[in-house]
Amino acid sequence: MLKIFSTYKLLILLLILPFTIIGKNIDLSKNANKTQISILTCDPGNEIYSLFGHSALRILNTEDQIDLVVNWGLFQFSENQFDFGYDFAKGRLNYYMGIQPMSNFISEYSRKKRGVREQVLNLNKEEKLKLLTLVIENYQPENRNYQYEFFYDNCSSRIRDLLVNVYGKNLLFDHSELANKYTFREIIHTYLKYTPWLELGIDLVLGKKIDVLVSNNNLMFLPDKVESILAKSLVQSGSEKKNIVLSKSIVIESNILKKDEENIVLYSWAVFFVTLVLLYIKDEKLIFTWSIINLTLLVLLAIILIFMWVGTDHQATKLNFNLLWSSPLHFILIYSILKKRWNKFTYWFLIFSLFMIFTTILFWFALIQEFNPFVKPIILQLALIYYYYFKKCKNHMNLNKTHG
Numbered sequence: 001m002l003k004i005f006s007t008y009k010l011l012i013l014l015l016i017l018p019f020t021i022i023g024k025n026i027d028l029s030k031n032a033n034k035t036q037i038s039i040l041t042c043d044p045g046n047e048i049y050s051l052f053g054h055s056a057l058r059i060l061n062t063e064d065q066i067d068l069v070v071n072w073g074l075f076q077f078s079e080n081q082f083d084f085g086y087d088f089a090k091g092r093l094n095y096y097m098g099i100q101p102m103s104n105f106i107s108e109y110s111r112k113k114r115g116v117r118e119q120v121l122n123l124n125k126e127e128k129l130k131l132l133t134l135v136i137e138n139y140q141p142e143n144r145n146y147q148y149e150f151f152y153d154n155c156s157s158r159i160r161d162l163l164v165n166v167y168g169k170n171l172l173f174d175h176s177e178l179a180n181k182y183t184f185r186e187i188i189h190t191y192l193k194y195t196p197w198l199e200l201g202i203d204l205v206l207g208k209k210i211d212v213l214v215s216n217n218n219l220m221f222l223p224d225k226v227e228s229i230l231a232k233s234l235v236q237s238g239s240e241k242k243n244i245v246l247s248k249s250i251v252i253e254s255n256i257l258k259k260d261e262e263n264i265v266l267y268s269w270a271v272f273f274v275t276l277v278l279l280y281i282k283d284e285k286l287i288f289t290w291s292i293i294n295l296t297l298l299v300l301l302a303i304i305l306i307f308m309w310v311g312t313d314h315q316a317t318k319l320n321f322n323l324l325w326s327s328p329l330h331f332i333l334i335y336s337i338l339k340k341r342w343n344k345f346t347y348w349f350l351i352f353s354l355f356m357i358f359t360t361i362l363f364w365f366a367l368i369q370e371f372n373p374f375v376k377p378i379i380l381q382l383a384l385i386y387y388y389y390f391k392k393c394k395n396h397m398n399l400n401k402t403h404g
Contacts, residue, residue, distance in 0.1 A: 032128040036060040036120055039159060040069065040105075041227040043115035043254045044191060048198065050114070052191050053223035055156040057135070058102060058118065067102040070135055073155035074098040075148070095148040097138055097158075106251060115254025119230060122246040123166075131166045138162075151184055151210065151221050151316060160220040163244070167235055171244070174232035176225065179216035184316075185370055187214055187222070196264045196374075203372035204301065205308050207320035211369050265373045272377040275384050291337060291385050295330040298382070302328040321369040324360045325379045329353065333389060342396035350390040357383045 042054040057070040075095045109116050123131065137143060148154060164171060178187070185206070192199035219225045231248070234241040275294075278287050305326060308317035333353070336346045361379060364371055371379075 031061060031064055032132060033125040034061055034063050035066075035128055035132070037123060037128060037131060038118045038120040039226065039230065040251070041117050041119070041223050042109055043224075043256065045112055045114050045256060046194075046259070048195075050112075051195065051198075052188070055159050055223040055226055056105065057159060057162070059132070059135070060102070068099050069102050069105040070139075071098050071100065071105070071155070072096075072146075072158040093148060094145045095154075096145045099139065110252055113255040113257075114252070115256070116251040117227065117248065118251050119227065119248045120246045121163075122235070122242055122244055127166055131162065134162060134165055147313075149315065151218070154221055156223045156226045157221050160217075160226060163230075167244075170236040172234045172236060172241070173216060174229050174234075175216050176219055176229055178214070178225070179219055180213045182214060183212055183370070184210035184214055184218075187219070191222075193261055194259045196262050200264065200372050200374050203370075204322055204326075204375070205305065205320070206316045207309065207318050207322075208369035209319055210316050265377070268374045268377040272381040272384075275381040279384060279388055287388065288337065291389070292334060294381070294385065295334050295337075298326045299328055299330050299334070301326045302330070319369075321367060322371070322375070324356060325375070325382060327353075327356075333386070336393075337389065342393040344397070347390075347393050347397060350386060350393055354383065354386050354390060357386060 036059075038058045038060070040056045040058050042056070044051050044053045054073055056073070059066060059068045059070065061067075072095065074097070075093055106116065146153060146158075185203070188202070188210075189199060192202065216229070220229060230245055233244045235244050271294075275290065278290055302323060305317075305320050305323055306328065308314060309320055309323075329349075332346075332349055336342065357379065360367075361383065364376065364379075
């Protein structure tokens with residue numbers, strides 16, 4: 001409870017501070033030539049919301065006693081918790097830009113033992129004025145909010161776009177060795193290796209739209225990729241080129257402890273072998289119960305996937321081929337098992353379902369959407385269940401013909 005209270009206290013502080021700071025009539029553009037502007041890159045944490053790290057902008061002017069952090073990673077809480085959760089699930093949660101003292105920003109990361117590094121930008125007076133003007137304009141109430149999109153519009157991509165607006169065509173981003181070699185899914189997997197259950201959930205919910213190669217520009221949706229690309233980026237200045245990063249330093253050393261990696265695929269193979277054993281011993285009651293549980297869970301998953309596809313504004317959850325195996329049509333087999341109805345409709349439905357399942361198995365390496373390794377044994381055991389009931393239905397129909 002104390003941790004929850006501290007979190008809410010911090011969030012209230014973040015909401016109030018920007019208004020009190022601006023309320024003191026601080027002119028960020030004053031003495032721009034003596035202002036130092038830098039990018040802060042924060043290491044990933046262990047909480048779900050912090051697994052990919054964070055980026056922010058620091059504005060430092062020691063002469064005017066200004067040391068502020070511009071942060072595009074804040075979001076508004078609804079007084080109604082149901083409304084907040086619903087907006088989050090629907091992809092309609094508005095994020096906003098906030099400004100807070102550097103001391104408050106750093107104390108939070110220091111408390112969580114998350115490393116923070118600083119890259120001072122190599123800006124002349126005109127470039128500083130332009131950047132600060134854009135920050136002030138972005139901070140206006142009518143411009144402050146934006147609809148968060150994890151892969152294309154977040155705290156890191158906002159900083160990238162800000163630099164593009166300042167430097168224009170003179171900005172020459174370094175070409176990362178990761179660009180156009182890996183998909184969005186493959187890139188984010190490197191951040192999720194210590195949270196395999198979360199990785200599974202993300203792989204289930206996100207569709208084929210993230211299975212595209214990530215361009216150099218789009219790589220900068222991740223804070224550490226912004227940092228590494230900027231470290232070698234240049235700015236064309238007349239006939240010469242200058243480094244965009246003037247200097248770099250460590251603000252907080254990283255002392256965060258990572259969890260041990262866990263191989264959860266073993267659990268799905270265990271499910272497969274349980275199905276195999278039950279079919280081998282031919283215990284009707286156990287097979288009945290096991291099949292109903294498995295098929296019901298897949299139908300519930302299918303409902304979630306369909307909702308995320310058609311019922312939300314999330315672009316990454318659309319065109320989800322996980323519905324090939326986690327289908328709401330499993331309900332038909334559940335109904336047939338419960339009612340013991342083995343007729344021609346059930347027979348042809350089982351043939352169609354087996355065709356879809358075996359097609360998925362045969363072509364899952366060629367599919368344009370990558371499946372999580374966990375689901376492959378689940379698909380195999382699904383094929384076993386459907387084949388068992390296909391034989392059962394066929395035998396029942398042959399028996400009826402004989403009696404007929």
